[in-house]
Amino acid sequence: MAISFNNALGIHQHTVGVRESNAELISTNIAQANTPGYKAKGMDFEKAMAAAKSGQSMGLSRTNGRHIAASTNFTSGTEYRLPTQPDTGDGNTVDVDLERNLFMENQLRHQASLDFLGSKFKNMTKAIKGS
Template sequence: MAISLDKLMGFHHKALQVRTERMEVIAGNLANADTPGYKARDIDFQKVMQSAQYARDHNLTRTNENHIKGSMKGIGELQYRTTHQPDTGDGNNVDVQIERNTFLDNGLRYQAGMEFLNGKITGMKKALKGGQG
């Protein structure tokens, strides 16, 4: 029986990729907290993962660059974050507290995903060794 690493880890690997990209976007928001006119951005994690799940379940493959563009992107489309903070007058809408909290939450979820994958790999190693050592 062939072992499919993509079936074992593919979806979770995609989640880690999206979380990594999201951390970069949030870090960019924090870095531009004082930049006039800067608008906070984010990646809709749920939407990207639903798209990845759909692509996996329906076995979609691209045979041409222009086919099924939306569901095969590396990360989700960047969206501007809806903020509840009033405009400070310079057009910047970055709320540092929200960005920090979002960054920490995303980081914790990334770590949990890494632990989950590590458990899967450990289990696979045990299975390959026949339960020894």
């Protein structure tokens, strides 16, 4: 009987990628905290997960026919974040404290998904080996 990774891994195979994309987005916000006019962006996790589960993707261009085709799924949940602090006069809407908290929360959830996936693979390995 063949193993269905979609059934075996469940939603966590998608959450890892979405969490990684969210970490990149939050990191960009933190890096742009002093850039005048920069508008903080956030990810709608539900929209990004729906896109990841449905298989929506954006293909990446290949410069050589021998390159492996790749795609990314997680751009549909990105939106501008509503400012949580008064305008400082430069038009930047990044709240560094909020971004750091969001980054830490995201990393904790990302690690939980990785741990869960690791245990799933460990259990599948045990099932295959019969021990």
